[in-house]
Amino acid sequence: VRSSIAVKIDYPEYLNDESGLISNGNAEKIFFPESENELIEIVKMSYSQKTPITISGGGTGISGGRVPLNGWIIATDNLTCISAENANDKFQWSDQSTGKSYELELIIVSENEARFRVPVSISVKEIQNFCKEHGWFYPPDPTERTAYIGGNVATNASGARSFKYGSTRNWIQSLRITLIDGTVLHLTREDVPIGTNHTITLNDTIKVPRPTYNLPNTFKNVVGPVITDDSQPIDLFIGTEGIFGIITEVELRLIKAPKFIISMFIFVEDFNQAKIVSKLANERRKHQKNPIPMTVEYLDHRALKIMRSKDNTISDTAKGLIIIEQDVNSQEELDIYLEKWFEDFSSIGIEDISVAQLNNEIEHHKYLRHLVPESINMIARMNKQPKLGTDYSAPIDKMDELFDYAMKLGEKFENELSLSKNEFGYIFWSHFGDNHVHLNLLPQTNEQRELAKSMFKEFMEQIVSWNGSIAAEHGLGKKEFNGKPVIYIQLGEQGVNEILKMKKILDPDFLLNRGNLIGYQETQ
Ligand SMILES: Cc1cc2nc3c(=O)[nH]c(=O)nc-3n(C[C@H](O)[C@H](O)[C@H](O)COP(=O)(O)OP(=O)(O)OC[C@H]3O[C@@H](n4cnc5c(N)ncnc54)[C@H](O)[C@@H]3O)c2cc1C
Numbered sequence: 001v002r003s004s005i006a007v008k009i010d011y012p013e014y015l016n017d018e019s020g021l022i023s024n025g026n027a028e029k030i031f032f033p034e035s036e037n038e039l040i041e042i043v044k045m046s047y048s049q050k051t052p053i054t055i056s057g058g059g060t061g062i063s064g065g066r067v068p069l070n071g072w073i074i075a076t077d078n079l080t081c082i083s084a085e086n087a088n089d090k091f092q093w094s095d096q097s098t099g100k101s102y103e104l105e106l107i108i109v110s111e112n113e114a115r116f117r118v119p120v121s122i123s124v125k126e127i128q129n130f131c132k133e134h135g136w137f138y139p140p141d142p143t144e145r146t147a148y149i150g151g152n153v154a155t156n157a158s159g160a161r162s163f164k165y166g167s168t169r170n171w172i173q174s175l176r177i178t179l180i181d182g183t184v185l186h187l188t189r190e191d192v193p194i195g196t197n198h199t200i201t202l203n204d205t206i207k208v209p210r211p212t213y214n215l216p217n218t219f220k221n222v223v224g225p226v227i228t229d230d231s232q233p234i235d236l237f238i239g240t241e242g243i244f245g246i247i248t249e250v251e252l253r254l255i256k257a258p259k260f261i262i263s264m265f266i267f268v269e270d271f272n273q274a275k276i277v278s279k280l281a282n283e284r285r286k287h288q289k290n291p292i293p294m295t296v297e298y299l300d301h302r303a304l305k306i307m308r309s310k311d312n313t314i315s316d317t318a319k320g321l322i323i324i325e326q327d328v329n330s331q332e333e334l335d336i337y338l339e340k341w342f343e344d345f346s347s348i349g350i351e352d353i354s355v356a357q358l359n360n361e362i363e364h365h366k367y368l369r370h371l372v373p374e375s376i377n378m379i380a381r382m383n384k385q386p387k388l389g390t391d392y393s394a395p396i397d398k399m400d401e402l403f404d405y406a407m408k409l410g411e412k413f414e415n416e417l418s419l420s421k422n423e424f425g426y427i428f429w430s431h432f433g434d435n436h437v438h439l440n441l442l443p444q445t446n447e448q449r450e451l452a453k454s455m456f457k458e459f460m461e462q463i464v465s466w467n468g469s470i471a472a473e474h475g476l477g478k479k480e481f482n483g484k485p486v487i488y489i490q491l492g493e494q495g496v497n498e499i500l501k502m503k504k505i506l507d508p509d510f511l512l513n514r515g516n517l518i519g520y521q522e523t524q
Contacts (some may be wrong), residue, residue, distance in 0.1 A: 001478035004028045007073070014073050017061040018144075018377060022387040022478055027054065027068040032078045036178065036248045043246065044182040052514045053180075055242045057151030058123060060144045062389065063477025065155070065241050069515050074246065076150050082249050082289040083176060095126045099484075102126070106134070110297070112252040115173050120150030120247055136254040137198070139165035142473075144368055150247050154473040156222045156239030160295040160325065160369075163285070163433040165175060167220060167473065169199045169238045175236050177248035179206075180507045185245065194231050202233050208502040213495035214467075218393040220432040221469035223262045223476065224517065225491045236502075241475045242513040258327035260334055260357060263365040266345060267304075267318035267352040274298050275324050276348050277398065278432050281324075282396055285433075291337040295325035296433030299372060302424050306375045314368070315352055322432070323369060370428055376440050385443045388452040390459065393436035394468035403430075403461060406439040409455055413441050416451060436472045457481050460489045478515045485519035502510050 007014065007027050015025030015404070028051075033039040046053045052071030059066055067104055072122035082090060083245040092239060094101040105117040114136055118127065119484060125145035127138050142159035153175065156165035165171075174188035194200055199207045211227055222239040237245055244272045281296045283289075292506040299321045308314040308322075319409070324341070328334045356362045408429055414425035430437040441456075443449040460470045470476075472488050479486045488496055499518050503510065512522045 001031055006030075011073075011075075013059060014056055014075060015067065017059050017064060017066050019062040019067075019477070020062045020377075020380060021062075021064040022067045024068075024069070026070055028071060028072045030073040030075055034076050035081060036079075036083050036176070036184070037072065039079070039246065039248060040182045040184070041174055042072070042177055043178055043180060046072060046511055047181050047509075050509050051131050051513065052511045054148075054513055055154075055246055057148040057154065058146050060147040060153060061155065061475065061477060063241075063475045063479055065472075065475055065477035065513070065516050066151075067478065068402065069478075069520075071514070075149065076120050079119050079150075079248060082117050082119050088518060091192040093130060095129055097129065098123070098126060100126065105223070107134075112256045115254045116254050118149055118250055118252065119150050120153075120250060121409050124152060124306065131254060131257065135257050137257040138171065138252060138254055140168050140171055140291075141295075143373060149250050149252070149500070151245050153238055153250055154240070154242045155241045156473070156510040158220055158431070158473045160323070160431060162220060162293050162299055162431065162473075163281070163296050163321075164294045164327075167222075167239075171253045171470075172234065172238060172250060173253050174251040174421065175234055175247055177236055177245040177247055178508075179245045180512050187232070187237070187253075189232060191232045191234065193229065194227060194233070195229050195358070200227070200233050200236060202236075206505070208236070208505050209498070211495070211498040213491050213498060213503070216393075216469040217395040217467045218436075218469045218472065219396075220393050220431070220436055220472035222473060223469055223471050223487060224495065225502070233439055234418075239475070241477060241516045243503060243516050245512070258329055259331075260328045261362060262326050262328070262334070262338070263356040263362045264322075264324045264326070264341065264420060265323065265354040265356075265365060266322040266350055267315040267319075267354075268320050268322060268350060271403070273348050273350055274320055274401075276400065277322050277324075277344070280344060281433050285468065290318070291326055291328075291340055293324045293326050293433070295323060297323040297369075297370075297430065298432035300321070300427060302427040303372045303429050306372050306427075309367060311364075313354075318352065323365070365456065372427075373438075376442070379442055383442060383444045385445070385449055387440045387442050388449070388456060389438050389440040389474075390456060391436075391438060391474040392459065392463045392468060393434060393472035394463060394466045396435050397465045398468065399435050401466070402435060402437060402468075405459065406437050409459060410439055410441070413448075413452060417448060433474070453481065453499060460486065464490055475518050478519075480519070486516065487517055489503075 056066045056075040107115040133442035142157040143159040152168045177185045232493035356365045417425040428439040441452040
């Protein structure tokens with residue numbers, strides 16, 4: 001347990017996250033529970049004293065979600081064990097690269113599927129390392145692999161491979177959750193779907209009203225609880241940014257590892273070539289016709305410049321880069337798929353392609369890809385202004401409109417800045433196949449920051465008018481516009497009131513992750 005001064009001096013990083021959005025993070029105490037029981041004790045204390053709690057995962061969030069505004073921090077870093085009562089075949093495993101040790105459980109369901117029970121502090125990278133060692137595959141692959149699985153569940157992270165495999169939500173078999181009064185829930189995919197019921201039943205005594213707001217027509221959306229007739233009670237805790245409960249344990253679904261994964265860097269001469277590739281991949285996904293890629297991304301020429309600073313083999317004439325990752329199950333399949341892709345590229349006039357197949361080559365591609373957001377975050381820190389990034393997705397048939405809007409907005413914003421040579425005011429990359437764009441504006445002054453915000457407000461309204469989503473994977477955290485949480489732009493008063501009703505039942509004093517998603521009003 002550490003007091004406020006110690007938090008500021010010894011643990012300043014816990015007062016922020018990767019967003020740099022909030023400069024006044026503040027907490028009286030920080031706790032590092034080592035077991036679910038310890039965590040429950042802290043939560044009960046908070047509940048009886050009405051002290052707000054902010055939950056911290058790996059701190060890689062980019063919406064200010066783990067930044068405490070007051071009260072206590074519960075850091076999940078030391079939750080490395082799974083709970084005794086529901087795990088029978090626990091074993092200890094250490095990650096060679098991080099040296100961290102975890103208690104885990106692996107249940108093999110069939111040759112093709114396993115269940116993997118993990119504590120929340122294990123990182124995505126460590127899960128991937130475990131899977132590699134044991135011949136299994138965990139498909140979600142958010143770019144920032146130091147994020148914890150707890151943070152990934154709370155934000156329903158997705159990233160590149162969602163094109164074929166969907167977001168974190170699709171890979172969760174069960175969750176253990178601690179509510180603010182210390183109640184523990186164990187929700188699983190075996191629970192009855194919500195169907196047309198008006199309430200969601202969490203246990204014998206806790207029921208919450210089901211939200212009725214419109215859901216966007218997109219592949220990815222994390223704006224508030226995403227509940228459909230097929231959803232189950234567990235879905236209420238996925239992607240809701242910790243406002244309803246604290247996740248302590250996650251059971252993941254794993255599949256058999258593909259024999260090979262190939263990563264292709266495809267350099268395009270104009271944006272139309274990229275659009276044709278994305279449309280082609282979408283047709284294949286729609287008709288379930290192979291080869292369906294795991295990943296279809298697009299990065300602009302500024303991103304290429306960043307990559308070139310670390311690898312001079314990267315094209316300096318290309319307009320942009322498509323990244324395709326393809327999983328294959330045999331050598332024969334590999335040959336067929338590669339031939340098919342190369343036929344496609346050649347028919348579009350694309351010639352400059354780099355194929356990575358060996359582990360170290362693939363890691364190098366990943367390193368270059370990761371360098372882009374990381375460098376942008378660094379530029380923002382140097383500018384002493386947070387970058388403002390979109391996480392918007394639109395329906396697939398609005399692809400031309402979405403990217404046209406994003407590029408024009410970037411240019412318009414950049415024209416307002418006085419930049420020296422080699423500097424830039426915007427950059428974009430996208431989970432292209434899912435019609436999901438990360439346009440990043442890099443203001444250098446407070447005025448430019450306000451301008452960027454107002455431009456994004458208009459962009460968000462446009463997205464909503466297309467029936468798109470203003471948060472496809474990063475969550476809304478503590479993002480506001482004119483002092484109001486941005487969630488109102490998509491869900492309106494009525495939609496937000498529906499979430500507030502659920503919050504009132506699960507956390508009547510508004511103690512958990514106060515400020516996230518739906519903000520906080522004293523009168524609540
Ligand atoms: C360079 C870079 C690239 C990124 N790329 C992607 C990407 O491709 N796809 C993507 O989806 N995201 C991406 N992100 C965003 C980020 O990595 C994800 O949002 C991630 O899921 C956050 O996990 P974390 O453990 O770091 O959580 P934190 O930042 O610590 O917290 C995020 C939110 O989850 C809550 N939370 C954390 N743990 C728990 C818990 N146990 N119970 C309840 N609530 C909890 C926190 O309170 C907070 O609201 C990227 C970030 C960076 C910096």
